[in-house]
Amino acid sequence: MAQTPYTDLSxxxxLAAHISGLQHDINKIQQVLEMKxxxxxxxxxxPVGDQEDPSLRYRIYEGTIRNWLANPTPVIYRNGVPVNSSEYEISPAHGVVVFHEQQNANDVITANFTYITNGSAWKENVQQSLGNFGNIEQQVNENTAKLANNPGGVELFYPISGSHITHFRRDYNPYSSSTTYNVNSHIPAFNILVYGNTIDAFPFPVxxxxxxxxxGIQTGSSGSSAKLKIGIYKDNGNFRPGELLFESPEINISAAxxxxxxxxxxxxxxGFxxxxxxxxxxTYYNGLENQSCIPIVSFNAESFLQNLSERPNPHTVYGGYRATNVSYGNMPTVYPESGALFARQYYISPWLVVA
Known part of the structure; x- marks a missing residue:
């Protein structure tokens, strides 16, 4: 850091030069701080009236506020009337007016001027920036959550009130052209069998x-009745369902x-x-084909990076976790350790409806 090489004076x-050097340094500091x-x-x-020579009294007038600006030019008044500038010399930096002639002791001398305050625009900008750190941190956290909670690596869609959402893929275009809906963005699956006392859990990014x-959920054409609950589990940090956050009342369906x-x-x-x-x-339910679901993917680069005429498949794809032989009742407060990744062509999809 550069410093002006001042030394202690003997x-x-x-000298005037000593004072001028200090003034120049002060002006540089003011420029940096952007003084208000x-x-x-x-x-x-x-009036300054302590001079030994009485003729010098009531000639020098000083303000209690110093550091006036030279532009706009200060205006001096005597008893409320502007004083011609030829009658005095002014030192705005020091807040002092020196009259050429002695003034009457009863005269009231006033001034209109602009002055430097103890406020700094630079400091306020820094403080504002520091104050925005909380907002910036919140935005970073939100954006990080969007990325971390988005297995497809794309921006999630924004469902409105009344929308049904489940573990279907979010990275799709609802249009196949400017006027035609993409009816194959998701493909339904029907009559999927599941045994009782089973808990299937699927990715659910929000x-x-x-x-x-x-x-809600829909039974298949072969299903005569169903009894179940739908829940939301928090991710445990290892891409696996962990703590139970929500459990719906029991859903009873008595028809196919x-x-x-x-x-x-x-x-x-x-979150995820x-x-x-x-x-x-x-019973039997309806749901989604695997290509319509958020995939849980394992990619094997050793299988992928082989110079073979028939390219091997490096992907192992799962749809969720399945735990069996879990007695029906209250859903487990923590997803069962016995639950393991499972893959099917068709999945039974539970749904939530946006309020």
Whole structure:
């Protein structure tokens, strides 16, 4: 850091150059700090009257506020009337006016001027920036959550009230052209068998705070009845369902090809979760084909990087976790350790409805 090479002075006369050097340094500091200014009117100046020579008294007037600006030019008043500038010399930096002639002791001398305050625009900008760190940190955390909670590596979609959401893929275009809907963005699956006392959990990324009003599922054409609960598990940090956050009331369906719903009122913060279904009885449901679901992927580069005429498949793809022989009732507060990754062509999909 560069510094002006001041040294302690010995006993000697103070030269004008000594003061000028200090003034230049002060001006540089003011420039760096971007000092703020203010204006004042009718500021009364005090006469200096302690001179031994009486003729010198009531000629020098000084303000209690110093460091005036030269531009705009200060205006001096005597008893409320502007004084011609030819009658005095002014030193704005020192806040001093020196009249050429002695003034009457009863005269009231005032001034209108703009002066440097003790405020710094640079300091305020720094403080504002520091104050914004909290907002910046929040935005970073939110964006990080979006990336970390988005297995597809793309921005998640934004479902509106009434939307059904489950473990379907979010990285799709709902249009196949400017006027035609993409009916194959998701492919349904029907009549999928599952045994009772099974808990399947599927990826459930949420990219904004959402409130849900219903939980539901649909039986298949071969299913005569169903009894189940739908829950949300928190991710345990290792891409596996962990702690139970929400458990719906029991859903009872007594006919085939029928939607069963229960009303809920539950809010979920942005994050990565697992939507789960706990079945009480063996039955058939409808859901999604595997290509429509968020994939859980293992990629094997050793299989991939081989110069073979028939390219090997480096992917191992799963749809979720399955735990069997879990007695139906209250859903486990922590997803069972026995649950393991499983892959099927068709998956039974539980749904939540956005409020």
């Amino acid at each position: 006993s000697q006369d103070i 200014t203010a204006s004042i009117n009718n500021h009364q100046l005090r 990219n904004r705070k959402m409130r849900f009003s219903r939980a 090809n029928t939607w069963g719903y229960v009303d809920i009122d539950w809010e979920l913060e942005a 979760y697992w939507i789960a279904r706990h079945d009480a009885v063996t």
